[in-house]
Amino acid sequence: MVTVNALPTVNCPGNSSVCINAPAYALTGGSPSGGTYSGPGVSAGMFNPSTAGVGPHTITYSYTNGNGCTNSSTFTITVNALPTVNCPGNSSVCVNAEAFALTGGSPGGGMYSGPGVSAGMFNPATAGVGMHTITYSYTNGNGCTNSCTFSITVNALPTVNCPGNSSVCVDAPAFSLTGGSPGGGTYSGSGAS
Secondary structure (H helix, E strand, C coil): CCCCCCCCCCECCCCEEEECCCCCEECCCCECCCCEEECCCEECCEECHHHHCCEEEEEEEEEECCCCCEEEEEEEEEEECCCCCECCCCEEEECCCCCEECCCCECCCCEEECCCEECCEECHHHHCCEEEEEEEEEECCCCCEEEEEEEEEEECCCCCECCCCCCCCCCCCCCCCCCCECCCCCCCCCCCC
């Protein structure tokens, strides 16, 4: 007499999606437990999105019962690409400049972060003198985030020295103002032209 054994009933976890830069993770949810997973990006029960690559991937869950009968089912893991993010160009500003809105990151709707950055504004005085790396991060509709960086250099004010105080008679002829350093600056005030 020959006994014909039924195949085990195998169930897979639901389809899912993940960003390509997500860390490898353990595959779970197949039943009965104790089976094996196989497919693109799968190794030792782990799924590695970067190994699988962008796109939908069919993953197989196979189970062998005590009678040696094997059955399997499949599900899909879709690996989503990161958004393409572009930063504005590097720039420089004086330390006494007013805070200004950061713009130019694309796609629009991302967030800026870094020294001197708050609510999308850059404050040179808060950042301080020097070169500062600013990050622009954007998250797309699939929940995948990418970022880029650019720099804003905050320049110190020059050290300026004035000539000493002096006095002159009201009927003296006009004369050149000198003694300010560094040279090449401009004088202004009552009577200066």
